[in-house]
Each structure stands twice: as C-alpha cells, then as structure tokens.
Amino acid sequence: MSSFPDTPAFTGFNTPSRVEGDAFDLAIEGTIPPEIRGAFYRVQPDPQFPPLLGNDIPFNGDGMVAMFSFDNGRVHFRQRWARTDKWKLEHAAGRSLFGAYRNPLTDDPAAKGTIRGTANTNVFLHGGRLYALKEDSPALVMEPETLETIGYTDFGGRMTGETFTAHPKIDPATGDMIGFGYASKGICTRDMTYYEVAPDGTLKREIWFENPYYCMMHDFAITRDYALFHVVPITGSWERLAQGKPHFGFDTTLPVHLGVLPRREGTTAEDIRWFTTDNCFASHVMNAYQEGDRIHFDTPVAKNNMFPFFPDVHGAPFNPAESASFLTRWTVNMASNTDQFESQRRLTNMAGEFPRIDDRYQGLPYRYGWLLVIDPTKPVELKGGSAGGAVMNTLGMVDHETGTEQSWWCGPVSSLQEPCFIPRSADAPEGDGWIVQICNRLEERASDLLLFDATEIAKGPIASARIPVRMRFGLHGNWLPAQAA
Ligand code: V55
Ligand code: FE
Numbered sequence: 001m002s003s004f005p006d007t008p009a010f011t012g013f014n015t016p017s018r019v020e021g022d023a024f025d026l027a028i029e030g031t032i033p034p035e036i037r038g039a040f041y042r043v044q045p046d047p048q049f050p051p052l053l054g055n056d057i058p059f060n061g062d063g064m065v066a067m068f069s070f071d072n073g074r075v076h077f078r079q080r081w082a083r084t085d086k087w088k089l090e091h092a093a094g095r096s097l098f099g100a101y102r103n104p105l106t107d108d109p110a111a112k113g114t115i116r117g118t119a120n121t122n123v124f125l126h127g128g129r130l131y132a133l134k135e136d137s138p139a140l141v142m143e144p145e146t147l148e149t150i151g152y153t154d155f156g157g158r159m160t161g162e163t164f165t166a167h168p169k170i171d172p173a174t175g176d177m178i179g180f181g182y183a184s185k186g187i188c189t190r191d192m193t194y195y196e197v198a199p200d201g202t203l204k205r206e207i208w209f210e211n212p213y214y215c216m217m218h219d220f221a222i223t224r225d226y227a228l229f230h231v232v233p234i235t236g237s238w239e240r241l242a243q244g245k246p247h248f249g250f251d252t253t254l255p256v257h258l259g260v261l262p263r264r265e266g267t268t269a270e271d272i273r274w275f276t277t278d279n280c281f282a283s284h285v286m287n288a289y290q291e292g293d294r295i296h297f298d299t300p301v302a303k304n305n306m307f308p309f310f311p312d313v314h315g316a317p318f319n320p321a322e323s324a325s326f327l328t329r330w331t332v333n334m335a336s337n338t339d340q341f342e343s344q345r346r347l348t349n350m351a352g353e354f355p356r357i358d359d360r361y362q363g364l365p366y367r368y369g370w371l372l373v374i375d376p377t378k379p380v381e382l383k384g385g386s387a388g389g390a391v392m393n394t395l396g397m398v399d400h401e402t403g404t405e406q407s408w409w410c411g412p413v414s415s416l417q418e419p420c421f422i423p424r425s426a427d428a429p430e431g432d433g434w435i436v437q438i439c440n441r442l443e444e445r446a447s448d449l450l451l452f453d454a455t456e457i458a459k460g461p462i463a464s465a466r467i468p469v470r471m472r473f474g475l476h477g478n479w480l481p482a483q484a485a
Contacts, residue, residue, distance in 0.1 A: 002095075004050045009058055013442055014472060017046050017064065023077040023468045030463030032451060033434070034073040039144070040420060040436050040449075041067050042477025043132060045120040048087060052096040053106060057246070057309040058473065060101040062087050063120035063132050063140075065147055066471065068436075068449055071482075075449065075465045082119035082132040082140055083149035089114050102136055102187065102236075102247035115152060121166035122476035126177040127199035130480075133166040135218065136183065144480060156202035161193035162186060166476070167219040167284075168197075169362045175199050178227065178263075182217035188238050190214050194227055194261055209269035212257050216248050216310075221288035221297055222263070222363040228297055229259040230330075232282050234310060249313035250305035252279050258297065258332060258341070275332045277341045281306050286327060286355035286369045287362065293335035294342065300325035300353050300371070301344075320390065324351040327371065327398065348405055350396045351376070354418040358430050358454075359478075367401045368431040368455065370419045381412040383443035391415045395437065397457050406458040415440045417471070421454055422479045431455045436479070438471050439464070447471035 004010040045061025063082035068075055081087055089111065090097050098116055099106025107116075117137025124131045130144040138159065141150040153159075161184035168179035177197040185191040194207040211217070216234040220227060233254035236247045258275045261267065283306065286298040304322035305312060312318070327347045336342065352373040357366055373394035380391050392415050397406045410416050417438040424433040435452040447470055450461040 002050055004047070005055050007055050009056060013440060013445055013470070014058070016061070017044075017470055017472055018048065019469045020080050021078075021469070026075045026077055026449075026465040026467065028075065028463055028465050030451075030461065032070065032073045032075060032463045032465070035424070036070040036422060036434065037072075037482035038422070039067050039069045039480050039482075040422070040477060041065060041123040041125065041130065041144075041480065042417070042420075042438065042474050043082070043120055043123045044472040044474035045118065046081070046472055047096075048081065048090055049094075049096040052099045052108065057101050059120070059309075060118065061120055062118050063134065064472075065123050065130075065132055065142065067144075067147060068465070077467060078147055079469070080147035082142060084117050084119050084140055085115045085152070086111075086118060100244075100247070103241045104187070105241050106244070117152075120475065123478060124168055124177075125478055125480045126168070126170060126197070127201055129201060131168075133164065133168075135166045136163055136187075138162070139164040153201065155195070155197055158203035158206065159195065160206060161191075161195075161208075164195070165217070165220065169222045170359065171222060172360055172362055172364065173224065176204065178222050180217070180220055180227070180229070182211065183214070184208070187241075188214050188236055192217065192229070207261070207267055207269065209261065209272050212274060213254065219284045221285040223288050223290045223295060224363055225263055225290060226295060227261045227263055228288050228295065229261070230282055230285070230297070230299065231257040231259065233279065234281075234305075234307065235313065246310050248307070248310040250281070250307070250310060251313045252304065252316070253314070254279060256280055256282070258330060260295065260332065260334070273334070274339065275341055276339050277330075277344070281323075281325070284353060284355055286371070287357045287366050289363060289365045291365070293333050295332050295334065297330040297332075298327060298347065298355070298369070299330065300355060301328040302326075306353070323390075324374065325353050326351060327355060327369070347400070348396070348398050350394075350405065350407065352396050354392070356419050356421060358421045358423065358433070360423060361430055366430065367399060369398045369400070370421065370435055370454070370457070371396050371398075372416055372418060373407060375407065375409060378409050379412045383413050392417075395419055395435070395452070395457050397455070406456075408452070408457045408460055410439055413441070413443045415442065417474050418476055420477050420479055423481070426481065426483070438467070438474065440471070440473070445470050
C-alpha cells in the first residue's frame, strides 16, 4: 500500500487506525456499576486506503464500527469495518476507487454502478438489527453481536427512495423506526422521502415530497403527530461537482425553512407546511415536542457555517467566531396563518453541538439534554499533532425543567466525543442512568471510555476504561440494552 498523505486529516491524532479486533475485559479505573448490561456502539470514519485524489475531508472515510459490551462490571471491545459495497470493491482492488465526498465524477471507472456509501455517520439499533448509516445511501445492515456486515436493505423490497438518513428516530409510541431520505432520486435532487419502518424491518409507509432547495438534510425530528425537517443552506449542485468544488457550500443569502409533515394515515406531499426564518446554520436536533398547537424544535444554532471544508459559496472566509452554536428553541404555531416562526429562544450560553437526550423521550416533552461544549475560558494544549480549530473540551447538561445546567471539563490535552445516555432500566425515570462517551487523550494518542452518572456530570466520571486502540474522531453512537438483544 502507498502511504497516507502528510496532511492534517491523516496525521497526528487523525492518523488512520484501520484496526479490526477484539479485546476482552478492558482495564478499568473506578467501578463500572454491575447492573449496566448491554452495548455501546459508535462509528468513526477510517479510510481503508489512501485517498484517490491525494487528500480528503474527514467525512469521507470508511465507517469503522466499535462495540463496547458491558457485563457485570467488565467492558469488552470489538471493532470491525462496515463492509460496504464500496469497501469490498476497493478491498478487492487493493486501493481507493472512489474519489471526492459525494462527487461520482471523480471516481475511477471501476467504481461505476457501485453504491458510494461509507456507512460512517451513525450506528443505530432497531428490531435486533444494527444499521450503519450514511445519508447518501441506503441503510447497511450489520449483525449486532459479531459486527458482520449483512448488506444494504430496501426494507423488505418496499423502499423506493435511494437514500436513508443517518439520524432515524424511534417513535416511543409505536416502536417504529422513523426516517427520511434526501436526494432520494439521485445526487442534488430536491426529492425527499419520509419512512416508517416496523421492528421486523419492513417499510410501513413512504411519503415523497420536495424540498424548497437542495441542501444537506443531515438530521430531523419527530413529535407525536409530526415529522419536522429543517432546511439550512448547506447547498450543492452538479455545477459545483463538475467544477471540482466540494459537494456542499454554505450560502448566507438563502432563508431557513422548517417543514412540518403530519404523520397521520393518508398524509401526502400536499399536507406539508413550510415555515421560514432568516439565514443561520443548524445541523443536529436535540429533541422536538408539541404543546397544544405549538411545536418546539430544539437545535444548536450558529450565525454562520460550522463546516470549514464546505466553504462559503460566495467566497467569504470561514468565520470561527460565527461558527459557535447555541442550543435554541424554535417554536412554530400550527394555529397561526403566517409562515413565520413564533419565537426563537436561546436555551443556554454554553456553545455546543452533538446534542443528545434520554431517547425514550424522543418527540415528547423532556427535561434533560446533554451535549459537547466548547468552553473558551479553559486552556487548550494541542499536543500530539491533533487537528486545530475549536476543541470540544467539555460535557454539558441542560435541565429544561429547572433552567439549570452542569458541565465537566476534560482537561487541556484531551477532547470529547458525542455523549450517549444509558437508562438504568427500561422503566427508569427520565435521566436516571449514565452517560457514556469517548475521551481523546491527544498527547498519548490514546482513548478512554468515560462513564458518568447522567444527572451528576459535574462530579466527573465514575469510571473509565482504557481502549486498547486509538479511536479517531467519531460521529454518532447508541446504546443497546442486553435484554433487547
Ligand atoms: C455529517 C457527517 C457526515 C456527512 C454529513 O454533520 C454530515 C455531520 C460523517 O459524514 O456525510
Ligand atoms: Fe450527525
């Protein structure tokens, strides 16, 4: 194999890991509560081969899935690549065949006709299946115990859209997996699909509709009666791809929309209602819920672009100060006859992203949220050749009921990955459980798995497990309780 490029995306802490393996009984500091039984799954982009075009963005690496199994106070580790069709084709060739992020015009001719997905964004559990997800492709099914890849699914032959989101939700009322796709008729199309998948893996419902403009539809929300789609101008076009520009670029001249699709039986594209507000940046959603005719939608909002590698379409330089996002409550009123938002209210002054909740409260009124925070008052020592830019150095918690918050700083030479909530038991009260997350030890180029009491994060971790291999910067993960396995 030729070597990886000497660029920030492939060196220092970002050096590709490419390690598949198993480790039994990790070294623990502190005590893992023995009643925690189940597994934490998470995924990182981890390129199998050096990039075809000499360099690449972090979002384009092959999905490497890790599982941390908790059993009677011990933690075991397993890691495997998601063997996508792309991974298999490149593995057989012994080199990269696919080019730039979501630009098939840059591929080797041998890649033609193969699904381009990398399954690198989320690993999601539903109905005994592990789905490895990338929003430009269908969902890839993996076996949750062995991490063997089964292959892409069309949910019992019924999914006609080309893509499935990396951010599905489970409707607590039905147990169905609710998802969507964008670019559902191919790259850069405005066509979207709404999906409901039964626990047996068959598609119950697919609704086609159109987006106001083509953009990255990275996340969405559900409430009891609605699916909510925020349209933010991280835009793209075939023209850009032909010019060799990054697939996406941020456009500060376009408005932001929130689409409200009723989830009742018989809904069609005609039933969607679009609200509009001023230009801003938002990506992940903490949660959404209904209160009478009002719909609240909680999302970290930044004034400007958060993705330096998807630059401003009008040529403005990246603006780090304006890329700070703050959890904000967007409220729209279904009884109103305007297309404007009713209100927008900042919920915390902690700058943060990667919001999570106790997922049993998906789409419902909820009390607790956790997120990764950038605390600019804390010192940062970027040892070990890690990436520059703002460092997620703090775990934050917001309590919407009391209006209070907590935080825990991980120190000057560490950074944190997305938190995930573990309920104490299936029927434990909201927030009663733990938070699990990976901590990057930048100087040591090592990784720890941290465990917190979920509503006492300010006290710091109650236990940590040393992971025997370095975890690269990952995206999302989820918890599977043992009894459901
Ligand atoms: C994100 C991550 C992706 C992607 C699109 O916001 C959006 C995160 C890891 O890949 O393709
Ligand atoms: Fe995401």
